[in-house]
Amino acid sequence: MAIPDQYDLYYDGGWHAPTAGGYSPSHNPANGSLIAHVAQAESEDVDRAVLAAAVGSRVWRDVPPLERARLLREVAAVIRQNAKELAQLDALDCGNPVRELAADSHVAAALIDYFSGLVTEMKGASVPVGPDAVNFSVRQPFGVVARILAFNHPFLFCAGKVAAPLAAGNAVIVKPSEQAPLSALRFAELIDGLLPSGTFSVLTGGAETGAALAAHPKVAMISLVGSAAAGRALMREASPTLKPVLLELGGKNALIAYGDADPAEVAKALIQGMNFAWCGQSCGSTSRAFIHEDIYDAVLARIEEEAQRFQPGDPSNEATSMGAIISAKQHERIVGFIDSAQAEGARLICGGGPPADQALARGLYIEPTVFADVTPDMRLAREEVFGPVLGILRWSDEPTMIEVVNELEYGLTCSIWTRDLERAHRTAMAVDVGYVWINETSRHILGAPFGGMKQSGIGREECLGELLAFTQEKNIFISLGSGNR
Structure with missing residues (x-):
């Protein structure tokens, strides 16, 4: 495994120590060991990086679209060449299992290839105005775009989320999660020199770094992958400059099973949809399961066996099926949800504590945890855990069930x-969410718009709409008639 050689800030085509000299430790959640000390960007660093990106954006926007696409495909090739190394680095840094993370690098490369292929689709339109004039619109990049990322897919988010804005001709500043920043730094090392100076930057740091990016007047657009609370905070910081935002936020997603569904398939889907491999640390996890009373007991009878497919272990081991929780703070929060569920009367089906293996005692591990007999008023049914805890509710009346599904502030995904x-089809139309699976869970389809309703986000990603979101439309009127001069 190749860990980064650099732990400073990457901007203006080079590495820079933080002006205030601040560095923060990055730990391995599997055993608590120190990996590295990583630079913390403050407002002066942000200002320097943004000004350099503004210069770089003027160069990058004038690179012909097909040439931009060619350069981005070179970036994708570098990712594929280093996919295994990047997966191992993320496993060390964020605690997710390396065998699952191996796919993330290839998905990121596919996103870059996808958006590279769409560069000629950034089209305007013409409006007929008669023989003496021409009226048409064009799409242009914003300039400097900042993307603030989450910890659960560190490299996928870093490389995949820059694809659309770079393809559109923007310069991009990435702020990786302070909990898992290493693969973003390694990515900057790997592609250093492939793109014009200032086109791509990495600023590591905490919430203050993100706030400085959101507030900076020369950052023209900002996006976030994170919690609803973080999204609201980002919008407040961005509001004085009225910059557009793109937000992929949290979810308390429902899996709805009707009485005619196969109990064995539903039980398998419940466990698969929870993304236990990621310790449930996924915004799309179907953490509320609504099971019809006709199959409720039959589904529950199969849950523990299905959950056994995910066993916590060393994330760097290729055999590990489930990793570690990202931080001690998040681990404590998840344990609090487990305690409250038991106190409120939910029935524990499996899990609920750390694994018995003493070799894992120093790590932040929780077994796959499933509660039955959950009711809509319980905390477990209403708040996003972002951990390996599934709550199962029994239902009999469809209108009431749909009302309960929709009553929360979230609206990201639903599995039917x-x-x-x-x-x-009726249920898919009735649920207030942005992404629906029918007889499926968790899959993302390249080109299909992913995003949420309500407080699960603003905008759509992984599709043409994401590319267009990073452009501005300008109308141009040309008078052709001599009488108009």
Whole structure:
């Protein structure tokens, strides 16, 4: 495994020590060991990076679209060449299992290839105004764009989220999660020199760094992958400059199973949809399961066996199926949800504590945890845990169930299980979410718009709409008639 050689800030085509000299430790959540001390960007660092990016953006925007696409495909090739190394680095830094992270690098490369192929689709439109004039619109990049990222897919988010804004001709500043920043630094090392100076930057740091980026007058657009609370805070910081935002936020996602669904398939989907490999640390996890009373007991009877497919272990081991929790703070928060569920009367089906293996005692581990007999008023049914805890609710009346599904502030994903096509379509239209699976969970389809409703986000990603979101439309009117001069 190649850990980064550099732990400073990357901007203006080079590495820079933080002006205030601040560095923060990065630890391995699997055993608590120190990995490195990483630079912390403050407002002066942000200002320097943004000014350099503003210069770089003027160079990058004038690179012909197909040439931009060619350079980005070179970046994608570098990612594929180093995919295994990047997966191992993320496993060390964020605690997710390396065998799952191996796919993240390839998904990131696919996103870059996808948006590279769309550069000629940033089209305007013409409006007929008669023989003496031409009226048309063009799309132009914003300039400097900042993307603030989450810890659960460190490299995928770093490389995948820069694809659309770079393809559109923007310069991009990435702020990786302070909990898992190493693969972003390694990415900067790997592609150093491939793009014009200032086109791509990495600023490591905490919430203050993100706030400084959001407030900077020369950052023209900002996006975030994070919690709803973080999204609201970002919008407040961005509001004085009225910059547009793109937000992929949290979810308290429902899996709905009707009485005609196969209990074995539903039980498997419940566990798969929880993303236990990631310790449930995924915004799309279906952490509220609504199971019809006709199959409720049959589904519960299969849950523990399905959950056994995910066993916590050393994230760097290729055999590990489930990793570690990102931080001690998050671990404590998840344990609090488990305690409150038990106190409120939910029935523990499996998990609920650390694994028995003493070799894991120093790490931040929690077994796959499933509660049955959860009711809508319980904390577990209402708040995003962002951990390996699933709550199962019994239902019998469809209108009431749909009302409970929709009553929360979140609206990201929903998974619906039924053999009845009409019922599936009716339910898909009724749930207030941005992304629906029917007889499926968790899959993302390249080109399909991913994003949430309500406080689960603003905007759509992984599609043409994401590319266009990083452009501004300008109208141009040309008079052709001599009488108009």
